[in-house]
Amino acid sequence: MAITKYGIISDIHKKPEYLDQIVNKLKVEEIDKLILNGDIGDSWLKIFRTLEVVSKLDIETYIQPGSHESVEDYSNVVFSFCNKYSNFIDVIKNQKIENKDHDLVFLPGSDFLAGGGYLLGDFEEWDNAVCKTQSDEFNYLSNIRVLDTLVSDPDKTISICHVPRKFNDLDSSVDYAYFAESATGIVTSGEVIEKAVRREYSSHMNKLQLDRNLDKLAFSHGFTFKRENRGNEELAKSYESNGITKAISGHFHESSHRAHDSNSILVPEGQFTDNLFYNSGAADYGLAGILCVDGNKVAYKNINVKH
Numbered sequence: 001m002a003i004t005k006y007g008i009i010s011d012i013h014k015k016p017e018y019l020d021q022i023v024n025k026l027k028v029e030e031i032d033k034l035i036l037n038g039d040i041g042d043s044w045l046k047i048f049r050t051l052e053v054v055s056k057l058d059i060e061t062y063i064q065p066g067s068h069e070s071v072e073d074y075s076n077v078v079f080s081f082c083n084k085y086s087n088f089i090d091v092i093k094n095q096k097i098e099n100k101d102h103d104l105v106f107l108p109g110s111d112f113l114a115g116g117g118y119l120l121g122d123f124e125e126w127d128n129a130v131c132k133t134q135s136d137e138f139n140y141l142s143n144i145r146v147l148d149t150l151v152s153d154p155d156k157t158i159s160i161c162h163v164p165r166k167f168n169d170l171d172s173s174v175d176y177a178y179f180a181e182s183a184t185g186i187v188t189s190g191e192v193i194e195k196a197v198r199r200e201y202s203s204h205m206n207k208l209q210l211d212r213n214l215d216k217l218a219f220s221h222g223f224t225f226k227r228e229n230r231g232n233e234e235l236a237k238s239y240e241s242n243g244i245t246k247a248i249s250g251h252f253h254e255s256s257h258r259a260h261d262s263n264s265i266l267v268p269e270g271q272f273t274d275n276l277f278y279n280s281g282a283a284d285y286g287l288a289g290i291l292c293v294d295g296n297k298v299a300y301k302n303i304n305v306k307h
């Protein structure tokens with residue numbers, strides 16, 4: 001059976017300017033199909049622009065939201081594109097794509113919302129559902145429990161979810177997160193706060209002094225840097241109980257292009273395996289990924305348009 005080559009793009013929302021280069025690179029790589037794995041735009045216009053650019057590839061394209069897409073913006077734009085292009089597939093409506101030698105199962109949304117409305121979680125109610133929040137906005141509850149019905153053959157199954165499952169290894173795992181927590185418990189990107197602190201003190205200190213004093217300086221502004229495995233625990237339980245050993249994620253930019261097996265042992269690029277957890281890379285950083293599927297084995301290739 002022929003190998004299927006999926007291009008994977010996620011986390012485009014901050015720097016959409018890399019998107020054209022990424023799409024061109026994926027075209028050169030002759031991918032068969034494309035997966036948009038969340039955070040494809042944090043506004044109606046940005047989602048529209050992303051879909052417009054990827055439509056040039058003219059291949060089967062699976063689309064799902066992450067942490068930043070509001071239900072109103074996302075559903076309207078995706079509906080319009082799916083109406084125009086028969087090769088665009090809204091995976092909220094088609095969470096399982098069956099192929100001869102492998103199945104893709106999609107879990108839309110995120111457990112940490114950054115302005116988005118697609119909330120991923122383990123909900124008692126069985127069906128996914130749209131509901132209204134107190135502020136009269138729409139939320140979509142995306143239930144991890146659907147995996148129990150979607151997964152019929154674990155060996156054939158590849159899970160596509162914006163967020164990774166929980167692991168326990170900071171050095172290699174796809175769920176490594178670097179963040180800053182304020183005294184009031186607000187969590188924000190560690191990289192953003194670090195940049196701000198470095199900018200603030202760069203005229204008074206050299207790089208070495210800044211490196212040594214970074215934590216102290218951030219703390220003086222009320223922030224504590226933290227490095228943790230922030231993957232989803234319910235997702236880990238579900239992957240384990242359903243026998244899922246192949247999953248693609250994004251979300252944590254700082255874990256871009258990490259790839260390992262269920263025991264957090266690194267998996268090298270290009271090596272076919274039946275056990276792979278892969279962060280396909282943040283497009284904000286000029287990164288994307290390719291997943292090659294050959295029966296129940298997969299291999300990945302990292303794409304970096306900044307090279």
Ligand SMILES: [Fe+2]
Nearest residue numbers: 039066067251
């Ligand atoms: Fe995200």
